[in-house]
Amino acid sequence: MTKQKSNQADDNQESLIDVVRLTKKFEDITAVDEISFSLNRGDIFGFLGPNGAGKTTTINMLTGLSRPDSGTIKAAGLDCTKNPKAAQHLIGVVPDESNLYPELSGFDNLCFCASLYGIRKKERCERAGELLQVFGLKESANRKFSGYSKGMKRKLTIAAGIIHRPPILFLDEPTTGIDVASARQIRQLIANLNSNGTTIFLTTHYIEEAERLCNRIAFIVNGRINRIDTVENLMRRTQGQQMVQFAFQTATNKACEYIIAKFPNLRCKTVSEGICVESPQPIRVGPLVRLLEDNGIEVAEAKKIFPTLEDVFVEITGIEARMMKQEKEKMKMGGNA
């Protein structure tokens, strides 16, 4: 999947969306603060950030649901800043919560969405049938949308977003709050859509999802973009970095203190499993285990781990990725309840 996405983007550098110094304020809060980026044809562009970072506000401005206070948006050369309707025929939008009609069946929802783009009856029926098949919802085509499971709702919402074959698709947290199997299926569908030529703008707080799917990523925190780069370039920051993770028999918060005091050239951070020790040089595990055990900390496991995009994210933004994920999940659960 990763190779496929890279090839797509490398072959074409034609810019489909250009955003320059886009700003949005809500009273005295600056939700999006002078962000600039381009979305190239064939990209899966990941927009990563914690809750309230400005991801959805950005999508709303790009899709015409919200007006920027300043800055410009161009989609396929059309200026959408003053006329948000100008490029709406070119884009598909999958919001963070399903926004289809609960009283309509899956099939009718798709047909209705197609009609909004002026697609004639015969064509929209065929397209709806085809998408229901692709998304594995053929059996539930005539069931009311209100009776669908969360995963099915999400899949149908994605299908509705691409019913008019848009060249650009905006996906806002497509796998949040759904089961693992459905999330996997959706990731595969996103990759397939991209390999069939759809350019994708994806917001997510699942860093591993962005790492797996995206070829370019922007980190957004407090409305500002901290870094935009290809996944390869971002990962290059961690090349040669050695990491060893220690797990303990009993929980302790003193381990890093002992290690840093004795080995000041090492970096140490607490993680949910125990601690993680980092160094640009190879790490010798023996002295560390002895040091910890001499101080009464019984080591259960020590293993070498490889740096991920999550480590890059934490390094660049200073935000603990796991906390970001848990916070979002909690919010979703609360919202659904």
Added chain:
Amino acid sequence: MKTWIAFWNILLKDICSYYLKPPNISWGLLFPLVWITMFFIRSGMGMDKLPDLLPGLVALSILFGTTSVLSVTVTFEKKGRSFERLLLAPISLEILMLAKTSGAILFGTINALVPIFVAMFLTDLSAINWYVLVPAIVLIAVSSTFLGLFIAVSVKEVFEAQTFSNFFRFPMIFLCGLFFPITSLPIFLRPLSYALPLTYGTDILRGSMTGSNVMPFALDFLVLSGFCAVLFYISLRNINKKWIT
């Protein structure tokens, strides 16, 4: 052509999903019928006086038929975010809102014809000027629908839509000359009557059914059209301001 496909399908979906549902029929038809029957029995009038009550009944049927559903459904769709899907469609806001309101206009018009049809069997309606009555019914339906839209855009919650609708509807029953002439109202209330669109609609209905209109038809039609334009304009401006923030 593409815009009209969207327009037609929005209208069709709304008719199937909302206007042909039992709650709408009960609010749009039963409520005015029950209200007028109660009034009719209480006043002790004979069947020959039915044409005098018919303009009020028709106006009431249109008012409740149009506003009861539109204000609630638009608020409901906004709250459930399905309205966003319409805002994301490549059609102008004007066409979109005309499509959303056409179902209510159609339903209000049909609603108005029901009491007239029933009255045909009970009394002599040969004096009716249909050339004035039919356009008047349509225009009242348009103005009441746009009032419903104005209400929908002004509120956030579904229950607020109902409450706010009644805030307009119930005073209009008494202030717009539906059952007794405006001239019999206390003098301080009369300016309020002339500030309500239904006053002009009821005047046309009364004139076309019994020939007892107070103002010239041309003025009534002009003012009612003005109300339609202003209500639609304010609603669109509010959508632009509040919903596309």
